[in-house]
Amino acid sequence: MADTGGGPGGDPRTGAGDKSGPELARAAVEAALAKRKAQPRRKAVPEGGGDSRRRRGYTGPGPDPRDPQLFGALLGRVVKARGWQRPAAEATVFGEWERVVGADVAAHCRPIKLEDGELTVEAESTAWATQLRMLSGRLIARIAGEVGHNVVKKLHIHGPSTPSWSRGPMRVRGRGPRDTYG
Known part of the structure; x- marks a missing residue:
């Protein structure tokens, strides 16, 4: 029969000698721990920089x-990972209108829609609509400075919208009100 380390000639590495069962297992664990303590410790990161993939x-x-x-x-x-920079910039035009164009201009107009780089703005009066048309180049430059270039390429400025007089059961044909608004 083969010797399994249970006799007097046991394994000299584990010092098992004539041990069996739990004593043999305990001796093997102690020998492994002693061997581990005897080995020099390795550094976590080698001096040469080590593996760059290691976290x-x-x-x-x-x-x-x-x-x-x-x-x-x-x-x-x-936003950057999903490529949403342009929609976020377009939303900034509407959400931060007062900061983008300034408080004095924002008090007299509001953005209506933005499609394909063309912003539609509604002024509170025809006089303000005329003023905004003259300032359109500066407004586009200011918007580009706040939210980014090519978000707004062109401005469409409209005066105030008038109510429709063509509704209701008793409508009278005619020219309607003339210079009542604006």
Whole structure:
């Protein structure tokens, strides 16, 4: 029969000698631990820079990817990753209208729609519509400075919209009101 380490000639590496069962297992574990302690410890990152693919551990001081993130920074990364920069810039024109064109201009007009780089603006009076038409080049430059170039390429400026007099059961044909609005 073959010797399995249970007799007097046991395995000299484990010091098993005439041990069996739990004593043999305990001796094997102790020998492995002693061997591990005897070996020199390896550094976590070799001096030459090491493997660039190896990830940094999550223990120790400093930030790691699992830390809570600021919502604005996270949203900015998502917008960039999904390619939503242009729709976000277009939404800024409507959402931040007063900041984009200035408080004095924003008090007298409002954006209506933005399609294919053409922004439609409604002024509160015909006088303001005329004024905005003269300032259209400056407005486009200011919008480009705030939200980005080529978001708004052209402005369509309209005066105030008048109510329709053609509704109702008792409608009278005719020219309707003349110079009542604007």
